[in-house]
Amino acid sequence: MTSETVRSYDRDAAAYVARTAAVPDSVRAALEQLADRLGPGARVIEIGSGGGRDALLMEQLGLAVRRTDVTPAFVALLREQGHTCDHLDPLVDDLSSLDGPYDAVWANASLLHVARDDLATVLGHLAAVTRTGGLLCMSLKEGDGEGWSTHGTINGPRHFTYWQAAAVEAVVRRAGWGDVVVRQGLGGDRGETWLELWAVRDGVSP
């Protein structure tokens, strides 16, 4: 089922890409750290590639990226640019055809659209396509509860799940990941705080 959030991205994909073209310093630093930890040629699956900004930087840093998105317009846009991009909803789709295991999962500002009760399932699916010792890096908005936003990079309504560090860390651990580190940072133009979470795939199946 296509969510209202995905329909909003789908209607406004080009505007989203234009408004988020510059790589924020925090994202660049995280991608450089990812590339350093993995080494050249490592394979990364990206969840929510959007306009493909981060994938291009990952490739410049020597990583091999599998682009995916749940929003058809982003998938179409990346394919028009000549990239392979899978239409993927990590909650319900079969990830076993995606040529895993990967060395890392990169999910910048995408899993904040997953419902709280579904995040463990999504992270378990991602653990299943990541090698033991592989990395997860994702960013989420910090806060309590959930809400709809109609401002920001697109006009339509988007649903956000807000997280506190301890709560998301517990979900990540339950889903097959260990060595969890959560960093808090400022982001956006409304003074909101973000959580950047790193974790390592442990050897236990979720």
Ligand SMILES: C[S@@+](CC[C@H](N)C(=O)[O-])C[C@H]1O[C@@H](n2cnc3c(N)ncnc32)[C@H](O)[C@@H]1O
């Ligand atoms: C704020 S954008 C971030 C895009 C890109 N990662 C970036 O940093 O520019 C959110 C992304 O999450 C995707 N998305 C929306 N709902 C999702 C869901 N339920 N699960 C995974 N990704 C989702 C959207 O299609 C979009 O690409």
